[in-house]
Structures are given as structure tokens and as C-alpha cells.
Amino acid sequence: MTVVAARTPFWRKPSVLPGFGLSMGLTLLYLGFIVLIPLAAMILRAAGLSWDEFVGVVTDPRALAAYRLSFGASFVAAVVNIVFGVLTAWVLVRYEFPGKRFVEGLVDLPFALPTAVAGIALTALFAENGWVGQILAKAGLKVAFTPLGVVIALVFIGLPFVVRTVQPVLQDLDKEVEEAAASLGASRLQTFRHIILPAILPAALTGFALAFARALGEYGSVIFIAGNLPMKSEIVPLLIIIKLEQFDYAGAAAIGVAMLTAAFVLLFMINLLQRWSRSRIGAF
């Protein structure tokens, strides 16, 4: 042990296991070449613009319209998913019903189904002659090729997140607390509001943030159903592709950096939420 300890650098604890240098070296090399250097290349490219040029690109009216749509639709979709996600998690944990196993497995479909397939399937469903679109058209609601279509695609893509974050918390929730509340005269609704909801709230918000972050960058499932009209139904990732097709590399990089910044802020918030979530679970 002393021999090992003597040769171990200060920044790691000694171990009798071999392979630290090899596995760590491989990890850093791979991480650097695949992820870090290419990401740095984008930031470098955007840095080639002067500050005024950069601000000009990321705040031009077409870009602003795209942010409004991307953030707005992602937010609405995440709200739909937090409501129905909590409901679905509740139903899956607390009730028995035929086909439960099937639903349980199917919830992860948006993770497994290629986004382009989801995109054309949702478009076929919600187009005016589609199965669902027909019914909605009678109610005067046009979904496909409008911002509402964007929301539909983003609801699909974000569906598993809230279910999967809330489910384990509900499973671990101690039923005795609910029984205590009931024995003290609380109605079922009161118990839900004052006992269950506070317990699952951090997990539900984590799921909400994950769904929102995923929706913000989503491309494949959205472009088929969106209509893609500039200023109206054009999402930010599409704007990047359009800039690339016009060989405006610096412009594409600038918008890319703006989106990456938004993604990092969200990632930071998700980490905080998860920490809060864990401390809550620990309390029960």
C-alpha cells in the first residue's frame, strides 16, 4: 500500500486497482476530440464577430420571433406534460387497470422513436384530413402547420420526463402520512394539496425543466408539422440550418452560442432542482 501511495499524485486517492491512467487518458482524449474541441470551434467562430455584430445577429427580428416560438411552445408543452405527467405517474403507481404494463413500457416511446418518424406520424394525424385533425377541424381548430402544431410535437417529445421523475418519488411516498392526514379529518383533496403535492413538487419541476430543455433544441419531430414560415412558425434550430444553407457560418455559430447558453442555464437549474429533489426524498 505504501508503494502505491508513494506513486499516487496528490489529486487522487491511492488504489490497488490498475488502469487509471489508461482509462482516464482515453476518456479525456475522446471527450476532448468529440465534444469539447468541436464545441469550442463554434464559440471561436462566433467570437470572430465583433460584439455589435454578434448582438445584431442574435437579436434581429427573425431570430427574436424564432426565440419567442421556441421558448413559448416549449413552455406550453412542458406545462401540458407536467399536468398529464403527474396524472400518468399517479395512475401507474396507485391504480391497477388492464393494460398497465403496456402503458408503462410505452411511456418511453419518445426516447426510442426516431424524431423524423414521430414528425411525419404526428403531421399525418393532425393534418386537416388526418384522424385527429378532422375532428379538431370541425371544432375550428387548425393544428398542423401552425404554432399549435409545434406544441403538439413538443408535448410528444417531452412526455416521458415528468412521468419518469415523479414515479419513483410517488413509489417511495409513505402511505402512513396520508393515513395520518385522513385520520385528522383531511379530505382526499386536502391530503393531495398539503401532503402529496409538496412531496412530488421538486421531482415534477425537474421533469418540467428536462422536458423544456429537450423541447428547446428539438428539430426532427417539429419541422414536419410546423409549417416553417419565417416570423410565424420557424423554430430556432431551423433558423440555424437556414443560416448554414446560406453559407452564413458566423451567423449560425452566433445563434448556436445563444442557444447553448440557454441550454447551460437550464442544465444548471436542473442540477439545483435535482439536489432539492434528493433532499426532499431524504426527509421522508
Next chain:
Amino acid sequence: MAPKRTFAPIAESPKIRIGLVLLSLIYILFFLVLPVVVVFTEAFSRGFAHYLEAVTEPDAQAAIKLTLLVAAIAVPANVVFGVAASWAIAKFDFVGKSFLITLIDLPFSVSPVISGLIYVLMFGGQGLIGPWLDEHDIQIVYAVPGIVLATVFVTFPFVARELIPLMQEQGAEEEEAARSLGASGWQTFWRVTLPNIKWGLLYGVLLCNARAMGEFGAVSVVSGHIRGFTNTMPLHVEILYNEYNLPAAFAVASLLAFLALVTLVAKGILELRYGHELAPVHH
């Protein structure tokens, strides 16, 4: 007369139960069941012969082959990386570990379009080392290597994020015992570590493969859409769809949807039978 005692309920009334279940099932039906059903219905809308033709014509075959090739490179690459990263992270203690884990998870928070964009900005004609590559006649972007790179990027964390928590939970005691009994490092890995993590590894490979074969946004940016050459299956679906050849688009899409369903079933079986041998989040 004693007042009538009422007990507060500790469970919902049957009516509310049925109502909640139905509401949830409607949500699942509209957003998950119908999209899958519509893919297969549209795919076979002109009969089986048309379906077969759509998936066997040369461009579709080329797309299928390219998708298989890309997955055959990207998945093993990420398996090697994932195993190496989780060995370093789970079996050793060092400064900056949680930061490293954050970096490994990074590709999941990056938009697929940006995942493609960064390689165009690196290797494209106007890219960072694009001119040098041109001089040496090396084509990365708008060719197969670019598609592989973009796919590796988007599937980067799958194996690692499955193995890291699993191996952290298992600790290093068994490996330390093997070493003290005289096993070499590689013997320890093959005979002790690998059998312990095999189901978790398979789980990661499953998810990694599904994403690798289905990735659209990132691959779309780097591919250049050259029919028969740089078209993967999802890109082929897009081209057919934009040509209003819907039955053919859905026919190719149905193969991908089938892959997704197989992945879900295999994932479900793994969780059900080997749940305790997967990362702690699955038990």
C-alpha cells in the same frame, strides 16, 4: 343521539379512480399509440407489394446499409469510451469527478442541430481546419465520416451514464480482492467487472443503438443529403416525405418504428428480469 361519524377517505372513490385512469389513457392514446398506429397504417395503405418495393428499392437499401454501418461504428466506439470512463470514475477517487460527469452528460443538453453544426464549423469548407482538409483531399463533412462523428456525439453519454452509477454502487471491493489473489488487471476486468456489469452494458448499448440508428437533426446538418450515398434511413424518410411519396416514406419509417418497439420491449424485459443488476435508477 350520538352524531353520525364520518371517516375521511384514504383513497379516492371508484368514480374518481376510473376518471383519472381514463384521462391518462386518452393522453397516452393520442400522443403515443395513434402515432405508431398511423405509421404502420400509412405504410401498408397501398398494399404489401408497394411496401416491399419501397423498402427494397436501391436508394432505400443504400440508406439502410449506411444506417447499419454508422451504428456499427458509433455504438462500439461509445461502448469502449463508456467502459473506460466508468472504470476511471467509479473505481477511483480523484479531484473534479463530478465536473467530469457533467461534461460527459453535456451532449444530452445540446440541440441535435448544434451537434451537427459544430462539425461543419470544424471540418466544413469554411471551417476551422476545412482548408487544410481540402488541400489533402480529405472529406469529412457531407460524407460518411461526418455522419459517424455527429452520431457518436449525440449518443456519447448513453453507455457511460448507465455504467457509472451501476459501478459506483458496486464499489471496488471485488476487484481489489481479485487483485490481492494475484489476478492481473485485464483478468480482473474480464472475469470480475464485466460479468457484474453485463446487463447494464447491454441496456446502455440498446439505448445507444436506437438513438444512433434514428438520429435525424445532427445527421441532417452534416450529411449534405446525397441520395444513395450520404442518406441514412431517417434522412431518406424526409426526402420521400418532401416528394409527397407518403406510402414510401411511411414504409421506411415503419422499419424505424419497429426498431423502436423492439428496443422498448427489450428494455422492459431487462428492467423486469435484471432490474437489480442495472443502475440504481432502474430498481
